Amino acid sequence: MKTMQLKTLFHEMKDEFSLNLLTKQSTLEKNISNPYINRPGLALAGYFERFSYDRVQILGETEISYLQSLKPEKLYDRIKEVLTYDIPAVFITKGLSVPDQVVFLANEMKIPIITTRITTNKFYYLLGKYLDEIFAPTKTIHGTLVELFGVGILLTGKSGIGKSECALDLVERGRRLIADDAVKIVLRDDVLMGTSTNDYGHFMEVRGVGLIDVERMFGIHAVRVQKRIDVQVELMPWRDNLDYERIGLTDNIVDILGKKIPIIYLPVSPGKNISVVIEVIAMNYILKTYGYEAAKEYTARLQQDLKNKAKMRKLRMDDKE
Amino acid sequence: MIKTKVTIKNKLGMHARPATMLVKAASKYRSDFKIIKGDMEINGKSIMGVMTLAAEQGSELELVADGVDEEHLIKEITTMFENKFDEE
Numbered sequence: 001m002k003t004m005q006l007k008t009l010f011h012e013m014k015d016e017f018s019l020n021l022l023t024k025q026s027t028l029e030k031n032i033s034n035p036y037i038n039r040p041g042l043a044l045a046g047y048f049e050r051f052s053y054d055r056v057q058i059l060g061e062t063e064i065s066y067l068q069s070l071k072p073e074k075l076y077d078r079i080k081e082v083l084t085y086d087i088p089a090v091f092i093t094k095g096l097s098v099p100d101q102v103v104f105l106a107n108e109m110k111i112p113i114i115t116t117r118i119t120t121n122k123f124y125y126l127l128g129k130y131l132d133e134i135f136a137p138t139k140t141i142h143g144t145l146v147e148l149f150g151v152g153i154l155l156t157g158k159s160g161i162g163k164s165e166c167a168l169d170l171v172e173r174g175r176r177l178i179a180d181d182a183v184k185i186v187l188r189d190d191v192l193m194g195t196s197t198n199d200y201g202h203f204m205e206v207r208g209v210g211l212i213d214v215e216r217m218f219g220i221h222a223v224r225v226q227k228r229i230d231v232q233v234e235l236m237p238w239r240d241n242l243d244y245e246r247i248g249l250t251d252n253i254v255d256i257l258g259k260k261i262p263i264i265y266l267p268v269s270p271g272k273n274i275s276v277v278i279e280v281i282a283m284n285y286i287l288k289t290y291g292y293e294a295a296k297e298y299t300a301r302l303q304q305d306l307k308n309k310a311k312m313r314k315l316r317m318d319d320k321e
Numbered sequence: 322m323i324k325t326k327v328t329i330k331n332k333l334g335m336h337a338r339p340a341t342m343l344v345k346a347a348s349k350y351r352s353d354f355k356i357i358k359g360d361m362e363i364n365g366k367s368i369m370g371v372m373t374l375a376a377e378q379g380s381e382l383e384l385v386a387d388g389v390d391e392e393h394l395i396k397e398i399t400t401m402f403e404n405k406f407d408e409e
Contacts, residue, residue, distance in 0.1 A: 246344060246368040247337055299337035302372055306334035309377035 018117040027112035035135035053085035060120030148175040151282040152227040157235035169275035187257040238269035248295040331405035334377040339406035352388025
């Protein structure tokens, strides 16, 4: 299970969320290990069954006004009980002020209390999105990610098979490069997003030449920062007896981070123009998305033709006139 | 060079599935392989070629193999026709 230091969250988002720490600096030494958020209304009211204390807690106007309505002794006892749980952090929205007792107790129990100026609903959404991103499953794959006609294609295959050269050829044809050699993949909202592993530019190693700067060389339109991955194309050396897809009635599927996408095993041999085939794969993917499958269409027409012919033959044979 | 005649026995004729079966089997061999139907002559290792024949049930085909392993090729392919490509 992934964890994230609260300190990192606080310093990274301090300005964007306009955060302010009410407790001591040392209370930030906490880890978040759950991407979900909880609003502890019921716990504050004294109901602790199924209290999701391991989540980040958000207190809004309702919770704060409830706390203010409590008598000081009761407030003290209740807050003390809530804070005995190992809560990663408590966020107060709308810049609301918190009773001094609460801050005092939180310091005692080493639980950070942080205020934000953002409203509850918006903060709930923003923090959720931020945590989702942090806790999203990721993976780095050896490959090259390109985009053509809006379709993201992940090129994989052994070193030296020609992934980079293929990407270069595609870029020259006006398509875009996202990442070469290593592609960082994040599963976000059931979508596989691919980016480069670094953010200092689109460099590429071309065997025999060295490093080149794709953005400088081909222009800003030749690159892209991130792209949804729609299809994986595995380039492999041509072997005579291997079973390559001939008609395309069946789809091969690959599992990346639990998400299934189509994979195409593409035989490569010297002198073959792969980039054209990659473009064809992208366009075929678009057609399939729109519900047109050439393989199905062709075989359906062929079958109809065969049926008609067989019928005619039978008619001729049965005809005794 | 071996030549032999076969008849399509399966009900649906030479549609996509048997065509794929036939081409995959033939591609394993090194011999050249042609299929002749009437005035059409196609490469038996090409899927589009085989489907272009549009050979229905009852039609007659001539198989022509030429090469070092021609006998094995013809044997495997004719068996496929006899077994109706594992169809009705």
